[in-house]
Amino acid sequence: MDLSSLGRYPSLKGKVVFVTGGGSGIGAAIVESFIDQGAKVAFVDVNVESSNKLVDDLQAQYGAKPLFYKCDVTDTKALQQTIRDIARELGDIEVLVNNAAHDQRHKWQDVTPEYWDERVAINIKQYFFCIQAVLPGMIKKKAGSIINTGSMSWKAKQGGMPAYTTSKAATHGLTRGMARDVGKDNIRVNTVVPGWVMTERQLSLWVDAEGEKEIDRQQVLAGRVMPVDLARMVLFLAADDSKMCSAQEFTVDGGWV
Template identity: 60%
Template sequence: MAQEQGVGHAGKQDSAGQLARFPSLAGKRVFVTGGGSGIGAAIVSAFAAQGAQVAFIDIARDASLALCESIAASGAPAPVFRECDIRDVAALQSTMRDLAAAMGDFDVLVNNAGNDQRHRPEEVTPAFWDNCVAINQRPMFFACQAVMAGMKRRGGGAIINLGSTSWHIANGGYPVYTTTKAAVSGLTRGLARDLGQWNIRVNTVTPGWVMTERQLSMWVDAEGERLIDSSQCLKGRVMPEHVARMVLFLASDDAAMCTAQEYIVDGGWA
C-alpha cells in the first residue's frame, strides 16, 4: 500500500513515521455525525486526506466551518457541512437524504456523535434519561436506516459505530451514558446480521480515554494523568487521530471480511 506521513505514539506529527493510504477510499462518499470537533473532526480530516468526499453534521457551526476551511486549505477535498441536531430524527434523516441526493448514495457511515456528560444515579430524571438516549443511542439506528437503501443500490457499504470503553472498565459517574454505549455493540451485531446479505459491513470502534480538547479542558487533571499511566499498557496518550486510523481501515476494502466486531483503541486499558 502507498504510505502517508502520520501520527507518532503520542499523537504528534511524526516525520519519521509512515501511515497507510487506502486507495479504495479515494472518491468514496462518507457521512459522519458529530464531525466538527474532537474525534469526529479527526475522522473527517482523515477521510478527506484519503481523497474521500465527506459530508458531516454537527451543532457546533463555527468549529465545523473552520474545519472545512482548514481541510480545503490543505489541498484535500473540502467536506460538506450541515448544521443538525441529531436528537431530531426527522431532521437527521432529511439532511442525510438531501446530501445523498446532491452527492450520491453514501458508501460509508460513521456514527460518531455523542455526549459523555457526567451525572450521579440519584439525580437522573426520565427527561435526562430520554435526552441521553436521544443523543447517544437513538440517532445511531436511524442514521443506519437512512443509508441502507443507498448502500444496497451500490452493492455494499461500511457502517462504523463509535462505542466507549467506559462500560468495559466499569466506570462510574455517568451510568446512563455507559448504558447507551453498551447498547452500541448490540446494534452493531444485530445490523451486521441483517445487512450482511447486501455486503454491508457493520463494526464498532471503541475508543478509550482520548485526549480531545473537551477531555483535556474538563476532566484530565493530574490524577487523571496518573490513572492513564497506571491503566494503559502503552504509556503514550490516545489521540483522536489514533481512533480515526481504525475507522479508515474498517471503511476500506482492506477490511472486506470484517463485520459484527468491536475494535478497541485504548492503549491496552480495557
C-alpha cells in the same frame, strides 16, 4: 494534524462518507483523514463555528473540503432529511461513521425520565436512524461500511454517568444485530471502541494530574490515545482492506480494558 504516517487506502478515493459529530475532537480527525484519502465527505454538527473553521482549514490544506450541515442529531426527521440531501449532492452514502455522542457526567440520584430519554437520544437512538437512512443506498450498491462508536467506559466499570455507559454498552448490540440483517448485501457493521482520548474537551475538563496518573496506571502502552488513532481504525474499517470484518469490536484504548 500530521497525517503523513497514515496508511493509504486506494479504495477510499471517491467514496461518499458521512460522519456525525464531525466538527471537533475525534470526529474532526476522522473527517480530515477521509479528506486526506480523497474521499467525498459530509458531516453534521451543532457547533457552527468550529465546523466552519474545520471546513476552511481543510480547503486551505488539501484543496478539497467536506460538506457541513448544521443538524441536531436528536431531531430524527431533520437528521434523515440531511442524509437524503447529502445523497442527492454527493451520491449514495457508502461509509457511515456514527461518531456523535455526549459523555456528560450525571449522578444516578439526579436522573429523571426526561434526562434519561435525552441521553439515550444523543448516545444511541440517532445511530439507528442514521443506519436506517443510509441503508437503501448501500443495498442498491450491494456494498457499504457502517462504523458505530462505542466506549470502553462501561467495560472499565466507570461510574458517574449511567445513561451514557448504558447507551454505549448497547452500541455493540446494535452493531451485531444489524450486521446480521444486512450482511448478505455486502454491508459491514462494526464498532470502534475508544479509550480515554486526548481531545480538547477531555483535556480541558477532566485530564488533570490525577487523570494523568490514572492513564499511566491503566494503559499497558505508554503515551496517550489521540483522535488520529481512532481515525486510523475507522479508515481501515471503511476501506476494502477490512472486507471480511463485520459484527466486531475494534478497541483503541492503549490496552486499558
